[in-house]
Amino acid sequence: MPTKTVPYTAGQERIARYAKALSHPARVYILRFLDKQCACYVGNIVEELPMAQSSVSQHLKELKNAGLIQGTVEPPKVKYCINRENWREARAMFAAFFEEG
Amino acid sequence: MPTKTVPYTAGQERIARYAKALSHPARVYILRFLDKQCACYVGNIVEELPMAQSSVSQHLKELKNAGLIQGTVEPPKVKYCINRENWREARAMFAAFFEEG
DNA sequence: ATAGTTTATCGTAAAAATACGATTGTCTTA
DNA sequence: TAAGACAATCGTATTTTTACGATAAACTAT
Numbered sequence: 001m002p003t004k005t006v007p008y009t010a011g012q013e014r015i016a017r018y019a020k021a022l023s024h025p026a027r028v029y030i031l032r033f034l035d036k037q038c039a040c041y042v043g044n045i046v047e048e049l050p051m052a053q054s055s056v057s058q059h060l061k062e063l064k065n066a067g068l069i070q071g072t073v074e075p076p077k078v079k080y081c082i083n084r085e086n087w088r089e090a091r092a093m094f095a096a097f098f099e100e101g
Numbered sequence: 102m103p104t105k106t107v108p109y110t111a112g113q114e115r116i117a118r119y120a121k122a123l124s125h126p127a128r129v130y131i132l133r134f135l136d137k138q139c140a141c142y143v144g145n146i147v148e149e150l151p152m153a154q155s156s157v158s159q160h161l162k163e164l165k166n167a168g169l170i171q172g173t174v175e176p177p178k179v180k181y182c183i184n185r186e187n188w189r190e191a192r193a194m195f196a197a198f199f200e201e202g
Numbered sequence: 203a204t205a206g207t208t209t210a211t212c213g214t215a216a217a218a219a220t221a222c223g224a225t226t227g228t229c230t231t232a
Numbered sequence: 233t234a235a236g237a238c239a240a241t242c243g244t245a246t247t248t249t250t251a252c253g254a255t256a257a258a259c260t261a262t
Binding site: 125152153155156159160163174176177 | 219220221222223224228229230
């Protein structure tokens with residue numbers, strides 16, 4: 001009698017969520033860029049990427065929703081940086097996922 | 102004069118690819134399951150997951166395409182296991198990604 | 203007030219992901 | 233040869249993702 005009711009663990013849902021945030025090259029690029037620069041304005045990111053400003057904005061939104069970045073308004077600009085707390089958590093989760101045998 | 106022609110690095114494309122494989126809880130579950138069991142048949146996985154056999158097969162295909170698992174036919178079954186070489190590469194890439202400042 | 207700068211959001215179109223049932227192909231066993 | 237077991241594939245429907253241009257919102261500077 002198969003279970004078939006198994007939902008996933010909270011940890012599995014969480015790592016899938018972080019993985020989804022990293023599942024597009026543009027978002028990997030943005031995270032890497034922010035990690036290097038420590039922080040920067042949206043315009044700097046738009047300059048780097050081969051896509052429209054609105055598309056970049058959408059990617060930033062997803063990264064923010066995943067908890068990996070955070071933005072602060074500095075009129076008339078917005079500065080983004082890595083959310084270090086969740087960054088550490090993501091690192092730990094991926095490390096644990098690949099380590100455990 | 103913004104570049105705008107920047108494609109992503111091979112490493113960025115690669116990590117995005119691995120992340121995409123991990124971006125669904127069912128696939129995280131499958132990988133974790135295979136990592137624990139060392140190897141098992143498709144039927145064992147289907148038993149565990151709350152979805153149709155055809156859907157599980159689809160997820161297995163994606164994991165295989167991403168290079169994270171491999172299957173061997175043992176009539177009338179198919180046994181899957183982690184592709185350790187790429188598993189190690191993925192671990193290294195995620196570790197490097199989150200480590201570098 | 204007006205004009206300019208910066209970024210988010212809206213509306214939309216096209217593509218990809220997800221899930222299902224049904225079918226097919228392969229191999230065993232009766 | 234026929235029947236059964238297993239897993240992949242097909243066809244399809246629904247949802248989500250991705251991208252764009254246009255517009256709106258927030259603030260500065262003139």
